[in-house]
Amino acid sequence: MNQEKPHTALHLTPEEASERYASEPVDVLIVGSGPAGYSAAINAVNRGRTAVIISGDYRDSYLYKAAIVENMPGMPGKSGAEILDSFRSHALSMGVVEIRGQVQLIVPFPTEDNTSLFQIAYGNRMMTARSVILTVGASTFQPFPGEVPFLGRGVSYCATCDGMLYRGKTTAVIAKAPDAVEEAEHLAKIGCKVLFFASAPDLKKWADILPKDSFERIIPAATFEIAGENIVTALIADRKTYPTDGIFILRASIAPDSLVPGMETQGGYILVSKEQESSVPGIFAAGDCTGKPLQIAKALGEGLIAALSADSFLAREERSERDKSE
Ligand SMILES: Cc1cc2nc3c(=O)[nH]c(=O)nc-3n(C[C@H](O)[C@H](O)[C@H](O)COP(=O)(O)OP(=O)(O)OC[C@H]3O[C@@H](n4cnc5c(N)ncnc54)[C@H](O)[C@@H]3O)c2cc1C
Numbered sequence: 001m002n003q004e005k006p007h008t009a010l011h012l013t014p015e016e017a018s019e020r021y022a023s024e025p026v027d028v029l030i031v032g033s034g035p036a037g038y039s040a041a042i043n044a045v046n047r048g049r050t051a052v053i054i055s056g057d058y059r060d061s062y063l064y065k066a067a068i069v070e071n072m073p074g075m076p077g078k079s080g081a082e083i084l085d086s087f088r089s090h091a092l093s094m095g096v097v098e099i100r101g102q103v104q105l106i107v108p109f110p111t112e113d114n115t116s117l118f119q120i121a122y123g124n125r126m127m128t129a130r131s132v133i134l135t136v137g138a139s140t141f142q143p144f145p146g147e148v149p150f151l152g153r154g155v156s157y158c159a160t161c162d163g164m165l166y167r168g169k170t171t172a173v174i175a176k177a178p179d180a181v182e183e184a185e186h187l188a189k190i191g192c193k194v195l196f197f198a199s200a201p202d203l204k205k206w207a208d209i210l211p212k213d214s215f216e217r218i219i220p221a222a223t224f225e226i227a228g229e230n231i232v233t234a235l236i237a238d239r240k241t242y243p244t245d246g247i248f249i250l251r252a253s254i255a256p257d258s259l260v261p262g263m264e265t266q267g268g269y270i271l272v273s274k275e276q277e278s279s280v281p282g283i284f285a286a287g288d289c290t291g292k293p294l295q296i297a298k299a300l301g302e303g304l305i306a307a308l309s310a311d312s313f314l315a316r317e318e319r320s321e322r323d324k325s326e
Contacts, residue, residue, distance in 0.1 A: 010050065010095060017052050017097040021127045026052045028310050029120055029129035031103045031259075034061035035296050036135035036287025038087040039303025040310075041096040044133075047311040052129075053098045054122050056177065056252050058088055062137055062288065063296060072296055083296070101125070102179045102252065104158035106132055106260045108280065113324070115317050116282035123179060124160045124186040130317070131282045131310040134260070135303060138288040139253050139268055144174075146226030147249065154232025155247050157254050159183040162246070167191045169245035170216075172235040174224055175202065180250030181209050187248065188214035195244065197221045197237055256289060267291075276306035284310055 012020065021029075028044040030037045033055035044051040058064070059081075066080030075083055092098065101122040109117040109128070120127045147155055156162040159173075160183070168191055173184040175198040188194045193216045198206070200220040212218065221237035226247055228234065235242045257265045264271045264279035269291040276284045286302035288294045 012097050014097060014099045018099055018125060018127070021052060021129070022125065023128065025117060025128040025130045026050050027129070027314055028052075028131050028133060028307065029054065029118070029127065030133045030135060031055065031106075031120075032061075032135035032137060032287070032289075033058040033088070033098060034063055034135060034137055034287060034299060035084065035087055036289075036299035036303040036306075037133075038084075038091045038096075039300040040133045040135060040284075040286055040307045041091045041303075042094055043304045043307035044310060045091075045094045045096055047307065049307075049311055049314065051096050052127070053091075053096060054101050054103050054120065054127070055098065056102055056179065057100065058084065058098070060252060062294075069296065102177060102250070102254075103259065104183075104250075104254060105161050106283070108282070113321065115321060116313075118282065121158050121160045123182050126160070131313055132284070133276075133303075133306045133310055134256060134270060134278070134283065134285040134289055135287045135299070135306075136253055136256065136259070136289045138294055139255050141176075141251060141253065143255075144224045144226060144249070146228070150226050150228060150232050150247075151258070153230065154228060154245065155226060155249065157249055157251075157258055159187050159248050159250070162248075163187050163190050163192060166246040169193070170195065170243065171246045171248060172197060172237075172242060172244040173248045173250060174198075174235075175206075175250055177250060177252040178206055178209065179252075181206060181211070183248065183250050185211050185214050192246075195219060195235075195242055197224070197235070256285070274305075275309040276302055277309060282313060284313075 027049035028051045030053045041051045063080040103122045105121040170193045172195045196215045196218045225236040270285040284306040286306040287299035
């Protein structure tokens, strides 16, 4: 435990943290609540930093699906769910705040004094942070045909960020996670016509949360293709063509280089240094999202290193601010 800096954990509720850190930056924002995320959060708080995790349901972690884990030192024969539950309650007991939401975009925000600041879009809200640790797990999805070529030309992963471009126009939402419902509702509220696409089983599962009056149409579909010339003109769903101006693809996970535009990746994994630094200063990454072996012990170790590196990064910025003001 760090002797110099006592815990500064504030023990905020998720609502209090959402409000507070919308304007005042949190020291360390962690995306993802698997072993890497909880390890990073525990160690950031241990270094005296404020830490918030934004994540989809923590039970989405790969670890939750492991019936029995045999190679976790000191915990032989426990289930993945038992192990993750214990990481989570440890983190929460230390004052780590966990906010449920899907992060769609992280962008550096220019400041007058050249210190780092990031804006994080999640759900239909924004948060600010001085540093970011990505612990988003391995991304497993295949992009739809046409998705990558039309990215930024009618295809978006973030309704909060790009919704206003389509005000008064027709948008198609492809919902691959329950949080997509909230995002689609945001589009409807700002004046977009929303065609809402999801698989039939998902529509059944989400029946209680679907704001049916808000959407132009709710359409069950399983296969998607994006069509257009220079920009998107239509979504082809289950071989039927739906003319549209914009397509919002809302999944439980987003490819890391779409999450942070310009960040370097290789084979879908985030490129990191031995200190877990990504190619974007102030953004660190840990766990399965940085590559093999995809294992708990690696995720925990990298989460620790990422938190220590984020702390050093913030300390360097604080020193240079002090030097400037002397
Ligand atoms: C069936 C199974 C059995 C396994 N057995 C073992 C074993 O015995 N031993 C072992 O060492 N390892 C095992 N593993 C691997 C282990 O579970 C992973 O290595 C570990 O969970 C990786 O942790 P992580 O924190 O990097 O990512 P994950 O645990 O995958 O967590 C990623 C988190 O990020 C969230 N997320 C992703 N994108 C976003 C976003 N844009 N916004 C917000 N949140 C987001 C997800 O919801 C999730 O909560 C097993 C995996 C599986 C699937």
